[in-house]
Amino acid sequence: MADAPLVTPGPTTDAVRRHDPGVRGFASDNYAGVHPEVLAALALANGGHQVSYGADEYTGHLQELFRRHFGPAAEVFPVFNGTGANVTALQAVTERWGAVICAESAHINVDECGAPERVGGLKLLPVPTPDGKLTPELIDRQAYGFDDEHRAHPEVVSITQTTELGTCYTPAEIRAVCDHAHQLGMAVHLDGARLANAAASLDVPLAEFTTDAGVDILSFGGTKNGLLLGECVVVINPERARGLLHLRKLSMQLASKMRFVSVQFEALLAGDLWLRSARHANAMARRLEQAVRDIDGVRVTQQVRSNAVFAVLPREVSERLQKRYRFYFWDESTGEVRWMCAFDTTEADVDGFAAAVAEEMRNGG
Numbered sequence: 001m002a003d004a005p006l007v008t009p010g011p012t013t014d015a016v017r018r019h020d021p022g023v024r025g026f027a028s029d030n031y032a033g034v035h036p037e038v039l040a041a042l043a044l045a046n047g048g049h050q051v052s053y054g055a056d057e058y059t060g061h062l063q064e065l066f067r068r069h070f071g072p073a074a075e076v077f078p079v080f081n082g083t084g085a086n087v088t089a090l091q092a093v094t095e096r097w098g099a100v101i102c103a104e105s106a107h108i109n110v111d112e113c114g115a116p117e118r119v120g121g122l123k124l125l126p127v128p129t130p131d132g133k134l135t136p137e138l139i140d141r142q143a144y145g146f147d148d149e150h151r152a153h154p155e156v157v158s159i160t161q162t163t164e165l166g167t168c169y170t171p172a173e174i175r176a177v178c179d180h181a182h183q184l185g186m187a188v189h190l191d192g193a194r195l196a197n198a199a200a201s202l203d204v205p206l207a208e209f210t211t212d213a214g215v216d217i218l219s220f221g222g223t224k225n226g227l228l229l230g231e232c233v234v235v236i237n238p239e240r241a242r243g244l245l246h247l248r249k250l251s252m253q254l255a256s257k258m259r260f261v262s263v264q265f266e267a268l269l270a271g272d273l274w275l276r277s278a279r280h281a282n283a284m285a286r287r288l289e290q291a292v293r294d295i296d297g298v299r300v301t302q303q304v305r306s307n308a309v310f311a312v313l314p315r316e317v318s319e320r321l322q323k324r325y326r327f328y329f330w331d332e333s334t335g336e337v338r339w340m341c342a343f344d345t346t347e348a349d350v351d352g353f354a355a356a357v358a359e360e361m362r363n364g365g
Helices: 036-045 057-070 082-092 171-183 195-202 244-250 259-269 273-292 315-322 347-362
Strands: 075-079 098-103 123-127 153-160 187-192 217-221 231-235 308-312 328-331 336-340
Touching (some): 036 259, 057 075, 057 231, 075 082, 075 259, 082 153, 082 217, 082 231, 195 217, 315 347
Parallel strands (some): 098 123, 187 217
Antiparallel strands (some): 308 336
């Protein structure tokens, strides 16, 4: 009688699930888990030994992948997170005395705990904007004093696509910003934490509003589009950037087991996962906006061009809603809130939340 085949048990763990996976919210696309296709890629890259610190097969293949989207001159440097990507990229295009012009609402100005200043040694020159977007005219409010030794030298214009207010630059708008900045001798950095959402909204290739528009360096977001962790600094114009290998380490953004960051981007970019996920998140935001815009007392404040909905409603209504669904106040002074959708937001999630908004509004502000 033949021996029975050995059955290899599946992996076990002492970890305990400590959350209800059925609970959804609208606070941030960072709340979502990891896309199943990305989890599969991580498992694929596991096992055996690979050279550390980026000399692995997966990171080597990333150069080819990113060049498909951003052109033959592009160089990619995987990092841990968005703040690290922005700070590392901005250091690569500035001198020690340099300054960065940005929108007042920019993530680098509002949400990075002073990291560009304290870690990068940069001076930020913020400009108020109504929709999170810079224009040549707005840039000129801070683009002066180039020969003044008493003022930090404006060297970079940083824009965000999509913006922190959920709005989206057209390719022509980015081209105008880049042309103006270059004429003044400045480089252009693009914070692309939600770059995929912008491409999905514009329905154009990534290069059309980055490489072809004149952007010099950018941060490419992965975490908000279904990755476990990881962003990339993408150098589009190597003549503008320098020292990324050293700056990445200096900024504490060099992963030893980099293959596990890089393989996630392969899962994202080798096919259309990046676009599918972004299109879905955007579609859920549009569905939400359509569902709430006719509710008496709710006012949507920004055009919905990505996966964010900004609205004003009575504060007490928002506070009651927050006990049922997580989301954040965007502007405490006006009662403006932000509702975010993600790659895993479902139509049922949106419809349930919209019904809750209508119910709480009926209960009175």
